[in-house]
Amino acid sequence: MKLPEVVIRLPEWVGPWIERSPKTFPAIEDRMGFVVELSRQNIRRQTGGPFAAAVFDMNGGLIAPGVNTVITSNCSILHAEIMAIALAQQTLERYDISDGGKFSFELIASTEPCAMCFGAIPWSGIRILVCGARSADAEAIGFDEGPKPSGWVAALKNRGIEVKRNVMRDAAALVLKEYAASGGQIYNPGSTT
């Protein structure tokens, strides 16, 4: 039996694009601004859906970015948050990036996480989740956030994970609207029955 492999890899433009970006991102708006622009570039360069994320350290240093590549990778797992988490763990060489609670890394997400990415956060060692657009903004253009518990923010807080919402929400939601206006594909297999 031939066993396939899947490579979790950023699109080729991301490396040079990051080289031209600031080296650190001191303010939360700097970090969210970077992630929102990453989501915009991902749709303009046609490498995936209108979602981006990134893991930062407590000094505003970028550890790993992620973009949605579901369609271009033929892989429904490859949401932006999943990619950012997996690449951050690879960079830091540990599956719990907090290293048993010693370090506080932050995940910035251009849109609030779907049910899968929400469930992935507690396993990652992420200590702070910062969201731009709301789930309602993604749903407004036809995306499905999945069967996420209505108390998802409290569920993360109960696990010691801080959640900040609505950070540059309008700017983040604008990318979703741009994607819809450009005729971008709203993939949504879960809701077909």
Place this chain on the structure above:
Amino acid sequence: MKLPEVVIRLPEWVGPWIERSPKTFPAIEDRMGFVVELSRQNIRRQTGGPFAAAVFDMNGGLIAPGVNTVITSNCSILHAEIMAIALAQQTLERYDISDGGKFSFELIASTEPCAMCFGAIPWSGIRILVCGARSADAEAIGFDEGPKPSGWVAALKNRGIEVKRNVMRDAAALVLKEYAASGGQIYNPGSTT
């Protein structure tokens, strides 16, 4: 900036081991028996945690197996179900393996899915989920299933995904007990606060 990659890859022993397995698995117990033995081999060969999964077609043909490699890959995303889904999508060359509802693929999981894997199922195009051990069996040896909604089975059914539980539960739970008895690592960063 050096951009890392993560390869979703089965341990090396899996290919030869599958070559020695039956070519099809007609009964549900054949399929679960294969997956439970896969989870046992994963701990005995020390390539990951006590969890396995596989995607089968409606004729009992194996599309893609998955095993937990969180510790050996340094990647908290690489639960067995995530690996099986990603590899099945790679094999079938589409992110919605149902292809818009035309095909009914089944995911067999040695233990009920955690919050992340539960959330991943609706995006995958899986139409039938079959579980062996219960979440309570994983929790009994110290694993954490995460913030999964209490109505998770109904949530999947509402999306047209059939769920069958307790298939060879005792045999599946025995592997969890073997893992705990052998001193296997119970990784659990999410619950540390």
